Amino acid sequence: MRIASRLLTAIVLLLFYPAIAQDYCVTIESIMVDACTLGGTCPNEATPTCSCEGKNEMFRFKVGADDLNVANLNINWPNNAFQGICQNALTAQNTADLNEQVEACGWLVEPEDGVLPAGSQVLVVTSADMCIPSNSFASLSDTLIILYQCPGNFQGHFANFGTGFRTTTISFGGGCSSTATYDRSLLVTQAGVPGAEDGATVDFDLDGNAFYHNPGCNAPVPVSTVFAGDPEQACPGDVIQVGGVVDGPFTDWEWSGGSGTFDDPTALSTIYTLGPDDTETFFLTLSATDCNGVVTDQLEVVIIEGVVPVISPEGPLELCPGESIELTASGIGGFVWNTGDEGNTLTVSEPGIYTVVLNGPCGQTEASIEVTEGDTPTLITSPDSPQGLCEGQSITLSAEGNGTIEWSDGSTDSEWVVSSPGTYSVTLSNECGTATETWEIIDAGEPEITLLNEQPVVLCEGESIELIVSGIGNFIWQDGTQGNVFTVSQPGSYLVQLEHPCGEAELSIEVLDGGAPPQAAIIPMGSTSICAGESVVLLGEGQGEFLWNTGSSDDEIQVFLPGTYTLQVTNDCGSDVASIEITQPTQPLVVIGQGSEAAICNGESITLTATSTLPITWNNGVAGGTLEVSQPGTYYAFVQNECGSDTAFIEVLDGSPVAFFEASALSGEIPFEVTFDNQSELADFYEWSVNGNFISDAEDFSFTFNTQGTFDVTLLATDSAGCSDTYTLTIQAGICDPLVFIPNTFTPNGDGINDVFRVVTQCIENYEIRIFNRWGVLLYTGGPGDPAWNGNNGQGYYVTDGVYLYILHYTDLDGRQEELNGTITIFR
Template structure:
């Protein structure tokens, strides 16, 4: 009882402190001020963020939304911070002076609440009466907390209720959250006094024999027998029959009052639909017709019986006539299908000879056909409109269809293709044979031939040369004519360029420098070095060799030397003729030497000079620094070489002037670990 009273008193004091802390102590006038004829409202601050801690491991935050006054604003906290918003805060009171552009000051005091326990009363619960019931109950309450409002969330979806009813057997979790978003959860199990009922069924759908031939047979397990059955259409038995298509429901109750409900839907049998695909017998008395049935609807599998005594959905080797099929599905539903095959008189059409065109694009192809059988009333039709012709000449390449029909309507169709040789093409290609050493150039041209029929006859322009390859020594237009073995002809023409001389002697030079700007001029191991080239436009390609086995094709590459030494860096440039020029420079690479300079005092007064304590470092790795007061308490620690250093503040408080101790550890480039300790004076 005393502990509970003490907690309540502590909570009242915390709430009173929070209320006082959140009030603005504003030095600016509460009334609007007049500035240059313009009315300026007082400074107003809305405070948000994480203003209470749920545990000692958490940190708070403060977010300020400032309005009124005259922007811009400046901020000065009691911990010397000058940012508008704060984070990573311990519990406590934080005061900020907000000054607007007119110099009007507004003081805001904010409290970050310390952790406060949220303790729930023991869970009250009542189990469900049976496994299939939904009459379980649970209740929770807050024993110790910060006070209303609380948010309650149950795992089955219930919100902001201290009690949950109509619960089925199962596992549940309830979470209570206070006004500062601190929460606690309880998990529990709703059990059942008896085993729930389970249901299985056997269903017979209505068939074609009768609309009321459906059945539903139930099998119930679990619960406590005997069971009572109540069907939506009246019966009170486990099994019902004589059912027409429709929806049915049943409620089953055991002797303890537990119940279970089930719903069923019976469907009428779907109609059987049949379509036939037929191939009539060919002309004459041939028995080469066929029938194939496509059966849909009803219930598979299907049984098909034919008037011929055969069975199955497909028949073959049939003559002209009428055929009847009887189709029965798995439910005994039956339909009839009648199919007729027609008779015709036959003819036979055959392709005799096809000659391709002689040259690509020509139209001197030929084709001939032969027809046998019943030629009475014969009509021949070609796909390009020509009629009653057995032999065709002057045909262009392509596919033709020819159809023959006799007096009885018997018809036969064949297709034929008149081929064409590949197109005869020629292309003049050229190259320059350059001797980079003496600067001489020789032009070479040749003709590339595709298609046609070999051998080819070649004739070059006015010279009449018959070789595939010729030489040239000036800019000109070349012409060539090609004739293949079948007399097909093609011509080609191309302009060739001949330069007056090579482009040797173009400018090629380069410099190098460190990519990072440092006070150390020498090139060190593992530093990024950029090589800046000066390459004339005559060069179309270039290559770098850095002397350490590495190469690059970038114009201005960046390279890192991994070992100390003297390296010859070579830049090679190539012109369009493959001729090259070379530029070589020497790079001296040194091993870095570490340097650590530690000051013995600093003055954190905000003047921008010596405001923090941090050693000057060069060529060191794995750096760490710790600061202690004379009592051995650690005031500051860092492992970052680029850290701004210690500013004389610990836990947001300014430390007094005096002597402090440092412990610095670092590694040299050779891997040696160095420890250095000493004193530093904080001057205010």
């Protein structure tokens, strides 16, 4: 009968759904992100159902104003693909088993013919292969349509606690869809704090706002609620509007409570008129009935009477001179004081009557308080303190004033007779505070005078000193001056007498002549400028004890370092300090900026630069930091002072490299390979370039010209001192103009540089050159492929240095013949 009754209720409620007006097509209401499982991990589809969280996740949505059909449903999970909705014998058995869990009056049904009625609530389970006991349906109190995704996804569809956002979208086509997004980091445990725990659920309102909670292992089913409203405030006899809200399958509802009347107690929103007995806070009850019985909630109504304001602190109040009081009024509404000030606080600094008016929700009331003028406590006491008490005597302490007297023993009389030494006090109290007086009653003992000055007492020249004595009683000095302090400006004996409560005493004080204050002086026993390794003796002078800043207390000290030396001389009349500065001249040092070597390039001049803190003199007598030289040699800079001298030397070298090279050919057809024979002199480094572009830093150089044109091949020869020279030959590649290059000099001295005479030609078919001495004797005949002339006369002897004649005949590629002649100079 229980199942039949629930089924009937489910059918009735499903029939009722289309009558519910909605302004949306479909909306996601809740997602159970972290479903409960009874087993362990779920590595594959064959894992037992109760171990797979991915088969037991759920979410709930609500249908809008029009019916929908499951056949049109598509779900876009955050993870995994949608497998479609299954409705078969397995899902029917699942539904029946789940309904057995329901303890309230709710019911689970599968759709008929796939129709989801307007206004219906639908729960989607992520697999028909679900675990029935994993997530409870016991609290279901409404009819819920249940859908099962077809088996196939055993992994999770949602993402549990972590980072990032996840979005689920459902769609029925035709623009009918709903999307819900949640933040994984806001998922909570059952304790309500962010973290990972089974049962994490996210609810969504119609605007898609997410609300995070964790009801444990309970399915995300709708919960029936009744809300009577927030507390209301009312004055007696008022008329108030009440409005309740119910959410769930309630069939009727009714208001009750109070002594007044409802316009319509069966309407959720109605008017309530307060009754005569509604004079203090009371409650109105909203009761709603569903299949589980009656659910109630109460609305608190707070009665606001015409409250009389209360002023604190309570009066009457006394205002002490120079003070102020802050008056605070309490009540509901706005406050206006008779001073014109508004607000619940008022600071007053004058006596008078102060009134506050309260404009409350139920009328206007007022309260007043009187502030009177108070007196500052004034305490009059006698005798003065301290007082000496002789043996067997007593002293009467008296006090009076504008308040209550209390002695330190708790008595409140105006006098207190004390007969023993000690500390005694009296306090006067009134509304404006307290005043206290303290007496020190000491044992007078025997009359005795104590000198407080450091002894012996020394008076320095031109100064004065205060003699200070202590004791109980009155002091009289030899000139009749009274008091415990006496100023003297001359050495001698001074007498003071003491009138003691218990007798008399006298003391003679001897003031000694301390002489003049010391004058410190330091006398150097030599120069105050000492070189490194030297010293000077400093002699101290002055009357008193010596203390040098070196720590020595001797009359003289020997110092070896520059610095400031001080001497403090101290005696009874003070101290004096003298100081002296010991300096150390700069140690002679001179540095030549170019180092130890420099070079003069190609007969030019260079400027040597020297630096020093002292005047500089060069070896040629020139004074100053620079010296321009144009000849190689050894140069030095010299400085000196009283601590010695220093000399810096530099060797200036002759840097005159000569760049020269020969080419294996000056012209030819492309590709045209040319070998360049480096014959430079006095050079250490080389740079070859073609038309200004760097090619190589080798000593000798070969280059292939692959394009037609005229090319300048340049050799830059540099020595170790940085001096350089250049030599350039022009190479014609692919341009065959006849060219004959005949050197006009060579140096056959056997040094491997320019030792032979060689003719260089381009675009020449053949040539012959003959060389003669000045008397016409033939010395050499050569042509292409013949050895170059090395200055031999052809008979095994070398010719002497001088000028020789040559005649050269050549035939170019076109068969034209030409003759060239000139001279050659030999020097070794």
